[in-house]
Structure formats: C-alpha cells, structure tokens
Amino acid sequence: GAVVSQHPSRVICKSGTSVKIECRSLDFQATTMFWYRQFPKQSLMLMATSNEGSKATYEQGVEKDKFLINHASLTLSTLTVTSAHPEDSSFYICSARAEGAGDLYEQYFGPGTRLTVT
Amino acid sequence: AQSVAQPEDQVNVAEGNPLTVKCTYSVSGNPYLFWYVQYPNRGLQFLLKYITGDNLVKGSYGFEAEFNKSQTSFHLKKPSALVSDSALYFCAVRDKSSGYSTLTFGKGTMLLVSP
Numbered sequence: 001g002a003v004v005s006q007h008p009s010r011v012i013c014k015s016g017t018s019v020k021i022e023c024r025s026l027d028f029q030a031t032t033m034f035w036y037r038q039f040p041k042q043s044l045m046l047m048a049t050s051n052e053g054s055k056a057t058y059e060q061g062v063e064k065d066k067f068l069i070n071h072a073s074l075t076l077s078t079l080t081v082t083s084a085h086p087e088d089s090s091f092y093i094c095s096a097r098a099e100g101a102g103d104l105y106e107q108y109f110g111p112g113t114r115l116t117v118t
Numbered sequence: 119a120q121s122v123a124q125p126e127d128q129v130n131v132a133e134g135n136p137l138t139v140k141c142t143y144s145v146s147g148n149p150y151l152f153w154y155v156q157y158p159n160r161g162l163q164f165l166l167k168y169i170t171g172d173n174l175v176k177g178s179y180g181f182e183a184e185f186n187k188s189q190t191s192f193h194l195k196k197p198s199a200l201v202s203d204s205a206l207y208f209c210a211v212r213d214k215s216s217g218y219s220t221l222t223f224g225k226g227t228m229l230l231v232s233p
Contacts, residue, residue: 004161006161032219034221041226042225043208043223043224043225043226044162044208044223046220046221049219049220091159093161093162095162095221106164106167107164107221108164109154109161109162109164110161111160111161112159112160112161114159
C-alpha cells in the first residue's frame with residue numbers, strides 16, 4: 001500500500017521557537033494533504049487541507065498564522081508551528097490522498113509527530 | 119453535516135472470543151465509511167472501507183464490518199480476537215455535504231484483548 005512518512009517523529013522545543021514538520025508521500029503523488037492534531041485519548045481534529053500549489057484551507061478555530069502549511073510539491077507538505085507554546089504540545093498527524101482510479105476515496109496516514117514545547 | 123458516533127470508550131474481550139466495535143453515523147446522502155486502527159504513538163492504519171456493493175466488507179488482519187443502512191451502523195467485527203489486536207479503533211465517514219472530500223472521525227474505541 002501507499003506510504004506516508006513524517007519527520008521528525010518526536011521533537012522537543014523551547015517556548016517561543018518555531019518547529020517544522022515534514023510529510024512526504026513516498027510512492028504516490030498526493031494532490032491533497034491533510035493535517036490533524038490529536039490530544040491524548042481523543043480523536044483526530046482536522047486542522048487544514050492543502051492542495052498542491054495552492055493555499056491551505058484551515059478549519060474553523062485554527063490559526064493560519066500560527067500553523068503555517070506549505071504544499072510545494074506533489075510529494076511534500078510541511079507544517080510549521082510558529083512561536084510555539086506549551087499548549088501546542090500534541091501529536092500531529094498528516095495524511096495524503098491520491099487522485100485516481102481506486103485511490104480516490106482513500107487517505108493514507110503518516111506515523112505522526114509528537115511535539116513537546118517546554 | 120456528517121457525524122460519527124462510537125458509543126463505547128473501551129471494549130474488553132478475551133483472546134479467542136469474537137469482538138465487535140460499534141459505530142453509527144449521520145450523513146446526508148450515501149456514506150463512505152472507514153475503519154482505522156492506531157497503535158500507541160503511531161499514525162492510523164487503514165483496515166477497511168465501504169463505498170458501495172456488498173454490505174459485508176472484509177479488511178486487513180481478519181477484520182470485517184457490516185454496513186446497515188436502516189440502522190445507520192457500520193460495526194467492526196472479528197471472529198476470534200488476538201492480544202495483538204489491542205489498540206485504538208476509529209470509525210470515519212465522508213458524505214455528500216463535504217463533497218466526499220473530508221473524513222470525519224469518531225472519538226475512538228479502545229479495544230483491550232486479554233490473554
């Protein structure tokens with residue numbers, strides 16, 4: 001099956017700094033990528049949807065200036081948490097969807113990135 | 119708006135026994151339904167999906183799910199549970215209201231299989 005990777009898997013940063021998380025589709029072209037946030041023992045909350053080459057669409061309540069998303073190519077999307085604070089500590093998961101017969105309705109998920117802001 | 123309900127926070131079952139993890143949905147139009155599994159500190163792994171066709175869908179690792187339109191349910195089942203099946207299970211749906219583009223997840227059900 002299709003593989004989505006995330007880097008780093010874990011990151012610890014100091015309050016006020018910025019952190020970039022990469023999401024890559026390894027063996028398919030992802031026209032659409034999604035970023036989710038998951039709190040402990042809770043469900044996934046969709047943060048934003050991005051299409052290659054265009055601006056991301058953010059869900060209500062998600063600060064676009066704080067969570068910068070770039071989908072520069074069909075295999076790479078990045079999420080940058082700017083001026084991170086302890087409340088941004090969470091598990092961030094990216095997902096990618098390929099367009100095409102057989103894959104149109106399926107999303108593939110990355111392994112997640114654990115962000116801890118101290 | 120589409121929504122998914124997983125009424126159980128946790129399901130406990132003994133190894134070798136059948137298991138069921140419940141899911142009900144509320145959508146406009148015909149739903150596209152999915153089950154995912156998440157192991158600790160890992161992303162989601164796809165188990166199975168229902169788009170159209172046979173109501174009984176077979177997926178990975180011996181899991182299956184039955185689409186029941188009249189009861190708006192899509193319960194996940196396995197005839198014989200393994201300890202290694204212990205994980206967090208998410209039901210998800212896409213529907214017409216989102217153009218079939220956005221996955222909405224249930225809150226998740228923790229499955230614990232005892233030896």
